[in-house]
Amino acid sequence: MSTKQGTWNKNAPLYLDYQATTPTDERVVEKMLPYFTEKFGNPHSRTHHYGWEAEGAVEEARAQIASLIGASPKEIIFTSGATESNNLALKGVAHFYKDKKNHIITCVTEHKCVLDSCRHLEQEGFEVTYLPVQENGLIDLKLLEDTITENTAIVSIMSVNNEIGVIQPIKEIGALCRANKVFFHTDAAQAVGKIPLDVEDMNIDLMSISGHKIYGPMGIGALYVRRRPRVRLVALITGGGQERGMRSGTLPTPLCVGLGEACAIAEKEMSAETERLKMLRDRFYDAINARLSEVYLNGDLEHRIPGNLNLSFAYVEGEGLMMGVNDLAVSSGSACTSASLEPSYVLRALGVEEELAHTSLRIGLGRFTTEEEVDYAVDKIASEVERLRLMSPLWEMAQEGIDIKSIEWAEH
Amino acid sequence: MAYSDKLLDHYENPRNVGTMDKDDDGVGTGLVGAPACGDVMKLQIKVSEEGIIEDAKFKTFGCGSAIASSSLVTEWVKGKTVDEAVEIKNTDIADELALPPVKIHCSVLAEDAIKAAISDYKSKKKPESEAAE
Numbered sequence: 001m002s003t004k005q006g007t008w009n010k011n012a013p014l015y016l017d018y019q020a021t022t023p024t025d026e027r028v029v030e031k032m033l034p035y036f037t038e039k040f041g042n043p044h045s046r047t048h049h050y051g052w053e054a055e056g057a058v059e060e061a062r063a064q065i066a067s068l069i070g071a072s073p074k075e076i077i078f079t080s081g082a083t084e085s086n087n088l089a090l091k092g093v094a095h096f097y098k099d100k101k102n103h104i105i106t107c108v109t110e111h112k113c114v115l116d117s118c119r120h121l122e123q124e125g126f127e128v129t130y131l132p133v134q135e136n137g138l139i140d141l142k143l144l145e146d147t148i149t150e151n152t153a154i155v156s157i158m159s160v161n162n163e164i165g166v167i168q169p170i171k172e173i174g175a176l177c178r179a180n181k182v183f184f185h186t187d188a189a190q191a192v193g194k195i196p197l198d199v200e201d202m203n204i205d206l207m208s209i210s211g212h213k214i215y216g217p218m219g220i221g222a223l224y225v226r227r228r229p230r231v232r233l234v235a236l237i238t239g240g241g242q243e244r245g246m247r248s249g250t251l252p253t254p255l256c257v258g259l260g261e262a263c264a265i266a267e268k269e270m271s272a273e274t275e276r277l278k279m280l281r282d283r284f285y286d287a288i289n290a291r292l293s294e295v296y297l298n299g300d301l302e303h304r305i306p307g308n309l310n311l312s313f314a315y316v317e318g319e320g321l322m323m324g325v326n327d328l329a330v331s332s333g334s335a336c337t338s339a340s341l342e343p344s345y346v347l348r349a350l351g352v353e354e355e356l357a358h359t360s361l362r363i364g365l366g367r368f369t370t371e372e373e374v375d376y377a378v379d380k381i382a383s384e385v386e387r388l389r390l391m392s393p394l395w396e397m398a399q400e401g402i403d404i405k406s407i408e409w410a411e412h
Numbered sequence: 413m414a415y416s417d418k419l420l421d422h423y424e425n426p427r428n429v430g431t432m433d434k435d436d437d438g439v440g441t442g443l444v445g446a447p448a449c450g451d452v453m454k455l456q457i458k459v460s461e462e463g464i465i466e467d468a469k470f471k472t473f474g475c476g477s478a479i480a481s482s483s484l485v486t487e488w489v490k491g492k493t494v495d496e497a498v499e500i501k502n503t504d505i506a507d508e509l510a511l512p513p514v515k516i517h518c519s520v521l522a523e524d525a526i527k528a529a530i531s532d533y534k535s536k537k538k539p540e541s542e543a544a545e
Contacts, residue, residue, distance in 0.1 A: 317450055317451065317473055317474045317478075319450070319475040319476070320473075320479060323423060323475070323476035353448075354449075355447035355448055358449075391426060392473045393443065393452055393453070393454035393472065393473055394447060394452060394473045396431060396471060404447055409448070409452075410444065410445075410446060
């Protein structure tokens with residue numbers, strides 16, 4: 001290695017979008033490489049060394065994943081990623097238990113792949129309840145309790161939201177579900193390796209895991225499926241019956257190894273990384289507030305992973321702001337395109353007003369983010385917000401004391 | 413999405429940002445769009461006794477294409493008569509800045525802003541000319 005991984009190359013945009021994806025940790029890549037070339041065997045080959053070697057590597061990875069979430073290796077099913085895991089958990093459980101129960105509970109701020117799986121199940125005749133969230137992005141436990149019926153098969157609530165980083169009360173949800181004999185699935189793509197998770201302590205029955213959100217490779221994920229009490233599901237992909245019949249197909253050994261190693265690193269480094277990211281997050285948040293007025297944090301600050309800030313810069317449109325900070329790779333909750341004039345559905349679900357939702361940026365900090373980068377990004381964003389506010393008719397009105405809500409805008 | 417150099421230049425170095433006295437009889441103000449839709453343009457024109465637009469100012473809340481579209485039209489309307497300015501088409505704006513298809517609505521908004529400013533200016537003039545008759 002010539003330079004330390006993640007060293008900011010000032011010819012490329014500064015990466016601050018760690019909720020979209022993370023670079024694969026070089027230690028992970030190192031561990032994966034031999035499984036492409038020398039140790040290339042099919043892990044399902046039972047008759048020779050190549051197969052046994054690959055199988056051993058896959059099983060070690062399975063154990064590394066299980067260890068991170070307090071599960072048994074036998075409860076880990078490899079998939080292509082969290083989208084497949086979410087599909088398999090929801091459709092698999094719904095289909096298996098459909099003769100007994102046909103009600104599903106989820107939440108409006110879930111990832112699209114959960115919401116879309118639910119829509120498909122609705123079309124098949126299942127009944128789905130989409131719980132609202134409170135202003136801080138968290139669900140109301142009392143409402144969840146009241147929504148569970150004898151007909152409820154599964155509750156699916158994400159551990160950490162991808163846009164606003166808020167952490168749902170997973171342990172409390174798990175306890176509620178267990179008490180009511182309802183399966184609890186959580187999409188933990190943004191949570192694994194970021195916050196401590198324990199499937200026993202939290203009564204989680206199914207958990208979706210993604211490789212590329214935790215410094216592992218893309219194209220691999222896992223689904224934790226509880227064995228005691230046993231959760232059964234109908235497979236989406238059938239064939240050779242691999243992965244206990246829940247997911248057929250030859251396992252991609254290098255990717256499995258990569259996911260396993262990413263989990264092992266996360267388990268070892270999580271607490272130090274959390275402290276470091278919290279420091280960087282506070283440094284960012286405090287500095288931006290010192291420079292600018294009317295910056296609003298979307299989602300709860302306390303119940304939040306440290307690597308996420310979702311900020312609304314009032315009176316400055318998010319996409320316009322992104323163009324001004326084009327040497328920062330961030331994402332916006334606003335999409336000003338003819339295809340979608342709608343701001344983020346997650347922000348709207350929190351009750352963030354549309355005009356503020358249009359001014360939001362998501363800033364994702366991660367393993368390779370440094371203080372120098374944070375300082376650079378704060379200065380860049382603050383300068384651009386100042387420039388664009390001077391150009392904003394809404395800012396001008398606000399300075400003159402005109403309430404922009406008092407104006408009759410012609411919606412277009 | 414790749415933006416044209418012209419668009420980027422107008423975004424980075426916007427022309428004629430500012431505000432004129434909206435109560436001035438020679439000033440027409442157009443305010444179009446809506447905060448909830450993610451873009452608002454304010455375009456102002458100052459018209460001489462001879463009916464020539466001698467100055468134009470804008471302020472825009474919106475994406476880069478919206479800012480560039482409004483900056484461009486402030487340049488275009490200057491020196492034109494109000495009757496000439498009202499002829500500016502959104503397609504001319506979109507062509508000049510090479511707006512991608514999803515951003516065409518920004519040029520539509522800029523055209524609306526010109527028309528709104530001119531109509532405001534005319535409505536101010538009207539009672540005066542009626543009084544003269």
